[in-house]
Amino acid sequence: MTMEDSEALGWRSVADLIGDHPDAAVALIGAPLNERSLTPGRCDLGPRAFRAVLPRFSTYDVETGQVLETRVHDAGDVALKALAPDAAFAPLRDAVQAQAHRRLTVIVGGNNAVTRPGVQGLGLPGTALLTLDAHFDLRDTDQGLTNGNPVQALLDDGMDGSLISQVGLAPFANTKRAHDKAMAAGISVRTAGECQRKGFAAVVAEELERLAARADRIYVDVDIDVIDRSQWPASPGARPGGVGVHAFFEATLLIGSHPKVRAVDLTEYDPSLEVGDLGSLTVGRWFCELLAGFEGR
Numbered sequence: 001m002t003m004e005d006s007e008a009l010g011w012r013s014v015a016d017l018i019g020d021h022p023d024a025a026v027a028l029i030g031a032p033l034n035e036r037s038l039t040p041g042r043c044d045l046g047p048r049a050f051r052a053v054l055p056r057f058s059t060y061d062v063e064t065g066q067v068l069e070t071r072v073h074d075a076g077d078v079a080l081k082a083l084a085p086d087a088a089f090a091p092l093r094d095a096v097q098a099q100a101h102r103r104l105t106v107i108v109g110g111n112n113a114v115t116r117p118g119v120q121g122l123g124l125p126g127t128a129l130l131t132l133d134a135h136f137d138l139r140d141t142d143q144g145l146t147n148g149n150p151v152q153a154l155l156d157d158g159m160d161g162s163l164i165s166q167v168g169l170a171p172f173a174n175t176k177r178a179h180d181k182a183m184a185a186g187i188s189v190r191t192a193g194e195c196q197r198k199g200f201a202a203v204v205a206e207e208l209e210r211l212a213a214r215a216d217r218i219y220v221d222v223d224i225d226v227i228d229r230s231q232w233p234a235s236p237g238a239r240p241g242g243v244g245v246h247a248f249f250e251a252t253l254l255i256g257s258h259p260k261v262r263a264v265d266l267t268e269y270d271p272s273l274e275v276g277d278l279g280s281l282t283v284g285r286w287f288c289e290l291l292a293g294f295e296g297r
């Protein structure tokens with residue numbers, strides 16, 4: 001056995017799948033957008049912490065026997081230092097558009113303001129939006145773009161509300177005004193309680209099918225504050241009563257496997273709120289599940 005073959009001190013990891021692979025079916029974009037978060041934090045550290053944890057993930061899934069082999073083209077991090085969401089819009093949209101010919105683009109934020117340029121990078125019309133989020137993100141836009149209004153900004157852009165599904169909305173974390181806006185726009189609203197009763201992954205599957213019947217492609221925004229705070233401390237917005245992490249991974253696998261899902265973002269990951277690597281190990285597993293799902297297409 002050569003040292004290269006030995007697993008005594010190392011293993012083939014998910015990090016080894018990522019590199020300069022221009023012909024890869026999957027792309028990775030870092031989107032360290034941090035300005036104008038309603039609760040200030042360090043979501044700009046998300047892409048770096050995400051990349052750093054990947055060597056800790058083997059490509060092998062003991063549950064299924066699957067060995068991940070999908071190569072991922074690393075498109076790098078978009079330069080967004082000190083940029084507010086309005087100034088970051090064009091560079092982020094263009095970065096997603098540059099990868100949009102691939103079957104799947106993964107965007108690691110950054111705060112939730114990356115979602116509007118992400119959707120626009122896939123292009124309106126024809127794109128549907130699924131959000132996994134404790135919040136509607138339908139705050140008013142009269143004070144400019146923030147991480148609290150990407151969905152409102154997309155409605156302002158002319159997006160058809162019936163092409164939007166929002167799953168995981170938390171009680172006492174949203175306003176009646178936002179809920180009323182969602183209903184008036186025709187958005188499909190699925191609360192955290194409904195997800196608890198029916199199963200989060202089952203609800204996500206229903207909404208993927210609903211959107212797939214109406215649109216050519218689907219953009220999925222994973223605001224990771226949808227996870228229960230006991231299992232996910234690394235977002236300011238995560239609360240007790242959120243989605244369990246097992247169900248979150250199960251839903252992520254489904255999302256990765258859906259042929260119409262063309263881009264997925266991960267937002268509101270703030271490594272400065274990290275507790276004992278819990279956040280980084282959760283986003284690393286999230287990426288593994290996305291790739292596992294993708295290989296099952």
Ligand SMILES: [Mn+2]
Binds near residue numbers: 112135223
């Ligand atoms: Mn959000």
